[in-house]
Amino acid sequence: MNRTKILSSLKETPQVSVLIVGAGINGIGTFRDLALNGVDVLLIDRGDFCSGASAASSHMAHGGIRYLENGEFRLVREAVKERNRMIQNAPHIVKPLPTTIPIFKYFSGILNAPLKFMGWLDKPSERGSVIIKLGLMMYDAYTGAQRTVPRHKFYSRAESLKRWDKLNTAIVNTAVYYDGLISNPERLALEIMLDAEADNPHARALNYVSLVSGFGKRVILRDELTDEAFEIEPKLVINAAGPWIDFANHSLGVTTKFIGGTKGSHLVLNHPELRAAIGDNEFFFENKDGRIVLIFPLQDRVLIGTSDIKIDHPDDARCTDEEVDYFLELTARVFPTIKVTRDHIVFAFSGVRPLASSKAKTTGQYSRDHHIEVLSGDWTNLAFPVYSLVGGKWTSFRAFSEEVTDKSLQFLGLKRNKGTQDLPIGGGRNYPRTTEEREKYINGLAAWTGLSRQRLETLFERYGARTETIAEFMNLAADAPLDSLTGYSRRELLFVIQHEKAEHLDDLLLRRTMLAMLGKLSRDAIIECAMLMADALHWSLERRNAEAERALRLLADRHRVRL
Numbered sequence: 001m002n003r004t005k006i007l008s009s010l011k012e013t014p015q016v017s018v019l020i021v022g023a024g025i026n027g028i029g030t031f032r033d034l035a036l037n038g039v040d041v042l043l044i045d046r047g048d049f050c051s052g053a054s055a056a057s058s059h060m061a062h063g064g065i066r067y068l069e070n071g072e073f074r075l076v077r078e079a080v081k082e083r084n085r086m087i088q089n090a091p092h093i094v095k096p097l098p099t100t101i102p103i104f105k106y107f108s109g110i111l112n113a114p115l116k117f118m119g120w121l122d123k124p125s126e127r128g129s130v131i132i133k134l135g136l137m138m139y140d141a142y143t144g145a146q147r148t149v150p151r152h153k154f155y156s157r158a159e160s161l162k163r164w165d166k167l168n169t170a171i172v173n174t175a176v177y178y179d180g181l182i183s184n185p186e187r188l189a190l191e192i193m194l195d196a197e198a199d200n201p202h203a204r205a206l207n208y209v210s211l212v213s214g215f216g217k218r219v220i221l222r223d224e225l226t227d228e229a230f231e232i233e234p235k236l237v238i239n240a241a242g243p244w245i246d247f248a249n250h251s252l253g254v255t256t257k258f259i260g261g262t263k264g265s266h267l268v269l270n271h272p273e274l275r276a277a278i279g280d281n282e283f284f285f286e287n288k289d290g291r292i293v294l295i296f297p298l299q300d301r302v303l304i305g306t307s308d309i310k311i312d313h314p315d316d317a318r319c320t321d322e323e324v325d326y327f328l329e330l331t332a333r334v335f336p337t338i339k340v341t342r343d344h345i346v347f348a349f350s351g352v353r354p355l356a357s358s359k360a361k362t363t364g365q366y367s368r369d370h371h372i373e374v375l376s377g378d379w380t381n382l383a384f385p386v387y388s389l390v391g392g393k394w395t396s397f398r399a400f401s402e403e404v405t406d407k408s409l410q411f412l413g414l415k416r417n418k419g420t421q422d423l424p425i426g427g428g429r430n431y432p433r434t435t436e437e438r439e440k441y442i443n444g445l446a447a448w449t450g451l452s453r454q455r456l457e458t459l460f461e462r463y464g465a466r467t468e469t470i471a472e473f474m475n476l477a478a479d480a481p482l483d484s485l486t487g488y489s490r491r492e493l494l495f496v497i498q499h500e501k502a503e504h505l506d507d508l509l510l511r512r513t514m515l516a517m518l519g520k521l522s523r524d525a526i527i528e529c530a531m532l533m534a535d536a537l538h539w540s541l542e543r544r545n546a547e548a549e550r551a552l553r554l555l556a557d558r559h560r561v562r563l
């Protein structure tokens with residue numbers, strides 16, 4: 001259902017069973033599960049879908065080997081299982097990723113795990129081979145029978161330097177294990193949301209709608225595109241506002257302190273030498289003080305992250321100069337002969353982990369697990385309960401959403417009919433998995449649409465098995481490549497604008513495509529995309545210019561991109 005229809009349907013009938021505030025991965029995951037089980041559910045976000053913490057992740061579907069040290073065994077076991085499910089259900093976006101740990105010591109850290117578990121050690125410190133081996137053995141064991149990725153291996157110093165000839169020669173050995181790479185988290189979240197809407201006409205999702213206030217049985221929302229306020233009457237509110245949970249509860253008149261978020265930043269580099277040196281591997285290693293750093297292949301770019309810094313207000317999260325220096329220094333520790341400078345940075349991003357507030361002395365020790373906080377009763381002045389979704393990793397979103405859905409169904413007096421464990425996502429449905437199946441799929445489409453194999457391969461990398469629908473749309477009218485962007489055509493972007501709820505130009509540049517993140521934009525490209533969107537959405541000249549200005553401002557202010 002399109003935005004206008006959803007808004008008018010809500011004005012006609014303001015009653016909904018469930019209102020979800022926040023369309024990050026946890027809000028979207030819960031939206032899908034409730035929709036699948038026939039619930040009428042409204043999902044809102046004050047910004048675009050997947051534009052908060054869920055757009056700031058390190059792109060890893062992982063169990064979090066490091067969390068074993070904090071004693072978070074339940075979480076790691078669950079996350080490893082969920083990682084496997086993501087690879088299975090969204091194979092077009094989540095792929096196995098060989099992860100290499102360069103190790104500089106044999107024994108350091110061996111006492112850390114038990115000491116930390118007992119709460120006697122507060123400071124992080126660098127881990128050596130022995131503790132890493134123990135961790136990886138546990139990690140492999142958690143994968144169990146659902147083996148979507150190979151087991152870990154250790155390589156001697158000589159073997160390691162043969163495989164990665166730019167690696168620091170001071171290593172004692174390397175360990176290689178597998179996790180998952182979520183190549184495009186924003187698209188994955190969007191596809192889950194679109195699946196839910198397609199599955200249930202009573203599941204409605206709106207970006208750019210804010211929670212304003214609540215009292216009694218009413219909640220006031222505001223359409224951020226028109227500034228118009230309207231009322232709805234939910235039986236249950238799910239507060240999935242991530243790092244903004246306490247602010248959203250405050251809007252409902254309830255004071256909470258559930259979140260103690262930490263900021264994490266990343267850089268994207270255009271550095272062919274470093275990209276060639278890492279190959280298809282993630283390098284996952286530690287600073288001397290034990291803080292984790294990763295260097296990561298992201299198409300033809302390199303992703304570097306992340307930091308873990310206490311922050312009071314999530315709106316203030318930016319990648320600072322100090323963080324940039326920190327990342328550049330650490331890269332030099334692992335690849336000392338490769339020169340990396342600020343000139344290689346094409347994009348930066350920063351976000352706040354919605355972690356439960358904690359008394360732990362270091363941010364690395366804050367729990368990464370998730371739970372539901374329930375607010376209900378007369379003291380709230382609300383006629384409906386509010387479930388706040390605290391914590392939760394991208395990787396474990398499905399399991400967390402399942403838990404929230406079960407609780408919500410119970411509250412609504414409904415039974416679960418369907419589950420999401422094996423449910424394919426978007427372009428992962430009917431996905432050709434083997435090389436032969438993929439060849440057949442691409443050849444079939446080439447014969448039917450007349451598009452070149454190369455073009456279809458590109459579309460397939462972006463959209464998986466949705467390529468069929470998109471290619472069909474592209475063929476309905478004359479198409480042409482964009483003048484300022486290679487690899488994109490006008491009708492491809494038109495499809496995305498018309499079918500994927502893009503409202504602002506930056507939705508298209510930052511989240512429906514990876515153009516901004518991969519540093520592929522120029523002023524010309526921004527103007528050409530603005531013109532395309534203006535035609536599709538009937539924007540005035542004034543709006544078109546304002547959208548281009550807004551995109552440029554956002555790129556400069558939040559992403560260190562000056563065009």
Ligand SMILES: Cc1cc2nc3c(=O)[nH]c(=O)nc-3n(C[C@H](O)[C@H](O)[C@H](O)COP(=O)(O)OP(=O)(O)OC[C@H]3O[C@@H](n4cnc5c(N)ncnc54)[C@H](O)[C@@H]3O)c2cc1C
Pocket residue numbers: 021022023024025026027028044045046047048049050051052053054055056057058059060061062209210211212240241242243244248251263264265306350351352353354389391392393394395396
């Ligand atoms: C730096 C960093 C690295 C990470 N790396 C990984 C990783 O590699 N792997 C992994 O599994 N996890 C990772 N995570 C964790 C994971 O990304 C987050 O835990 C998860 O995305 C949280 O999702 P969420 O839906 O709870 O919150 P969010 O994605 O923040 O969603 C909350 C939404 O609520 C909206 N909102 C707020 N207030 C209102 C309001 N008043 N009205 C309407 N909407 C509102 C916001 O706009 C936002 O979109 C990382 C997190 C960070 C920050």
